[in-house]
Amino acid sequence: MEHVTQHSDPHYDQEASKLGMWLFIFTELLLFGGLFIVYSIYRFLNPEAFQLAGNELNPVIGTINTIILLVSSMTIAMATSSLQKKNKGLTILLLEITIMLALVFLINKYFEWGVKFDHGIWPGSQHLINDMSKGEILFFGLYFVMTGLHALHIIIGMIIIIVALKRVQKGTVHADRPSLLENAGLYWHLVDLIWIFLFPLFYLIH
Amino acid sequence: MQTATHIPHDVNYLDYKGKYKGIFAWIFSTDHKRIALLYMYSMLVMFVFGVVLGLAMKLELIAPGRTIMGPQTYNSVFTVHGVIMIFMIVIPGLPAVFGNFMLPIMIGAKDVAFPKVNLLSWYFYVAGAFLVIASVLFGNGTPDTGWTFYAPYSFKTGTNLLPAIFGAFILGFSSILTGLNFIVTIHRMRAPGMTWFKMPLFPWSLYGTAWIQLLATPVVGITLVLVALERIFGIGVFDPALGGDPVLYQHLFWIYSHPAVYVMILPAMGAISEIIPTFSQKHIFGYKAIIASTLGIAFVGYFVWGHHMFTSGMSGTAQYTFSVLTFLVAIPSAIKVFNWISTMHKGSINPDIPFLWAVTFIFVFMIGGFSGLVLGALATNVYVHDTAFVVAHFHFIVFGGVGFAFFGAIHYWFPKMFGRMYDKAWAKMGWAFFTVGFLTLYSPMFYLGMMGMPRRYYDYLPEFHAANILSSLGSWVMTFGLLIIVINLFRSAKIGAVAEINPWNGKTLEWTVPSPPPVENFDEIPVYGEKDGPYEY
Known part of the structure; x- marks a missing residue:
């Protein structure tokens, strides 16, 4: 994200x-x-298996995580506008809340994946390969890849927000030079948006 | 970084002493001109590797049966040759070297929009190159999948493929950052008065290229990630044993890798569109038509990837559609050729070195283009699919097109970049040897392919012997030409005669600044008036 930090x-x-x-x-x-x-190609080819495998996922955790991310998007947007209003203290507080929410999302994700591992479900596991249909193998393969890549983006987003937070504290990001924080916000909304699509595709379609 | 205003205008970018000393003055420099040269030198190193591997293949094929290597080595050699030449030479070639150097100057800017990102993208380039080299040196064997990494072999082979895949991924990231930088630069930093339709054609071609880099590269990025994950964890998406579909890999791969062909060729066409009006001393014919054809190629280029897969298993409808769309690409390409020729018509032609490269570019590009139509037609495609014909075709386009344009561009802009003129007699000799060698090397492959010699084999039937000898001889002549060109340029950069500001009487902005350009390019940002334009002779 160098290009937002160089000015x-x-x-x-x-x-x-x-x-x-x-x-x-x-x-x-x-x-x-x-x-x-x-995802859409394999869902089209294996509709029943995808439905069956989708039942394994816990929509409650998914819903909680969706709410967490939506709230975090709100807090970072509020941080941007409070920076414009030159309220440095509130900006810092809101950014800290955003980072905490991101952390909670990851912890939820950790437990969610943990449950899958306990059930013997991970890419290439014996249980998956021996006992499940090809469609289910694909579903879980995609589930781990897509939510994993998304989690990686959460981590990258957190790092960017932490950098933005430090710069706000140092005073190099302020109302007249808000680019870094605004771009961090944009990136965070992207991470949120991708989840908005992942959530129904994996948890809700039955 | 020093603030811009304190850099004196009479110091050129080569002599400038900044905060860092020695090599660090280069590898920490965010000056677009220095970054361009960093790219050029690192590309030269990789190009030497690629050429040596190419020569080794041609030597192997000089006689049937085993000559200097066995089948496994041959597979590795063509794989690494392809990965180096595609991902490290022809894709970044013109944008990263001449785009970086000339784009800001040609649009009247002091640098690109994000100089640090620019340097970062060179770091990524070097990291990717090291990863690919690591895949050769370490692990159990050099990758042997071909540069396309086709599934399912790419996760079945025991060779050290992962570093090569990650290398290609990182090189893609480097390419995305360059494209992003150029788009923002062109949108935000054109000189006052330089409207879109007063911008020179090389920046225009970089603009089209940058959009392709941006829109297509992420797709191959995720595809390579999936292959890597398939290798590490066995997620199943491309593995038929787990329900996946290997043909889907080919689709995703070519959705990027076909547009990538236009990442290679568009800037090459852009450079030719600069050279031809300068050496004809005439306004470019059909300025807007060239822009439209650039954007047309960039657009249609997205929808033709299926022509790489006519024998892989697709519905008839899909095949017809991809075939028709492929023919469409020929139209904007032909418009460009028409415009270049019309620009020369009644011009006062100066047949100097860059012009020689430009006209040979048109010649080889047309051979490559017409053979592309043979491959785009369904019936003939099936006949010559995976034969030496295909190899000849894409070397005429990729090496013929990009290579000739690159050498044209370096001979065109060399006096600006280094402030010295090269020795023209040697340059002409290099051009002659290279061109003769090139044609001798690749033309026989059209014939061999038509006769049925498959590509990617270390061996062949005795009846193909004569044409293969000719082709191998050509590879030596061409390499000799390359040596002359490179040595002449290196020598001239040191001891060549001092070049004037505008040796070719060009009208674009880079010919208004001193040679070599000062660190900040312009003392005062130029202003384009009503009557000004890039090709007003």
């Missing part, structure tokens, strides 16, 4: 850095787009 030179161009971030987000969508294509 120590006199050529500060907020529009450029925002345009760059949007283009980067575009590439992230396409990255997941490849996975969504794979």
Whole structure:
């Protein structure tokens, strides 16, 4: 995310850095787009197996995580607007809340995956290969890849938000130079948005 | 970084002493011109590897049966040759070297929009290159899948494939960052008065290229990740034993890798579109048509990937559709050729070195293009699929197209980049040997493919012997030409005659700044008036 952190030179161009971030987000969508294509093709080919396997997932944890991410998107948006209102203390507090929420999401994810592992379900596990149909193997393969890649993006997003937080504390990100925080917010909304699609695809469609 | 305003304008970018000393003045530099040269030198190193591997293959094929290597080694050699040449030479080639160097100057900017990201993308390039080299040096054997990493062999082979896949992934990331940087640069940093339709054609071609880099590369990125995960965990998406479909891999791979062909060729066409008006001393013919065809190629290029898979198993409808769309690409390409030729018409032609490269580019590009139509047609495709014909076709386009354009561009912009002129007699000799060698090397492969010699085999039937000898001889002549070119340029960069600001009487902005350009390119940002344009002769 270097390109949002570099403006120590006199050529500060907020529009450029925002345009760059949007283009980067575009590439992230396409990255997941490849996975969504794979998912839809295999769902089309194995509708029953995908339904069966989908019943294994816990929609309650999924719903809780969805709410957590939506709230975190709200808090980071509020952090951006409180930066504009020059309320540094509130900005820092809201960013800290956002990071905490992201952490809670990951902890939930950890327990959710843990339950799957306890049931002997992980990519390439004997239970999966010997006892389940090919459609179910694909479902769980995609489940781990897509939620795993999403979790990786959560971690990257947290790092960016932490950097933004430090810069706000140091005073190098402020109401007149908000690019880093705004771009961190954009990235975080992207992470949220991808989850909004993952959640129904894996947890809700039956 | 020093702030811009304190850098004196009379210091050129090569002599500038910044905060860092020695090699660090280069590898920590965010100057787009230095980054361009970093790219060029690292590419040269990888290119030497690639050429040596290519020569080894041609030597193996000089006689039937085992000549210098066995089948497994041959498989590894063509794999590594392909990975190096595709991902490290022709895809980044013109954008990363001449795009980085010339784009900001040609649009009247002091640097690209994100100089640090620019440097970061070179770091990624180097990291990717090291990973690919690591896959050769360590582990149980060099990758042997071909540069396409086709499933399911890519997760069945025992060779050390993972570093190569991650290397390709990281190189893709480098390419995305370069593309992103160029788009923002072109949108935000054009000189005052330089409207979109007053922008020179090389930046235009970089703009089309950048969008392809941005839109197509992530797809191959995720595909390579999936292959890697398939290898490590066995997730099943491309493994028929677990319910996956290997043909799906081919689709996802070519959704990127076909547009990538246009990442290679569009900037090459852009460079040719700069050279031809300069050496004809005439306004480019059909400026807007060239832009439209650039964008047209970029757009249609997304929808033709299936023509790599006519024998892989697709519905008839899909095959017809991909075939028709493939023919469509020929139209904008032909428009460009028409425009270049029309620009020369009644121009005052100066047949100097860059112009020689440009016209030979048109010649080999047309041979490559027409043979592409043979491959795009369903019936003939099945006949020559996976034969030496295909190898000849894409070397004419990829090496012929990009290579000739690259050498044209380096001979065109060399005096600007280094402030010295090369020795023209040697340059002409290099061009002659290279061109003769190139044609001798690849033309026989069309014939061999038509006769049925398959690609990617270390051995062949005795009746293919004569044409293969010719082809191998060509590889030596071409390499000799390459040596002349490279040595001449290196020598001239040191001891060549000092070049003028505008040796070719070009009209684009890079010919208005000193040679070599000062660190900040322009003392004052140029302003384009109503009547100004890039090709007003």
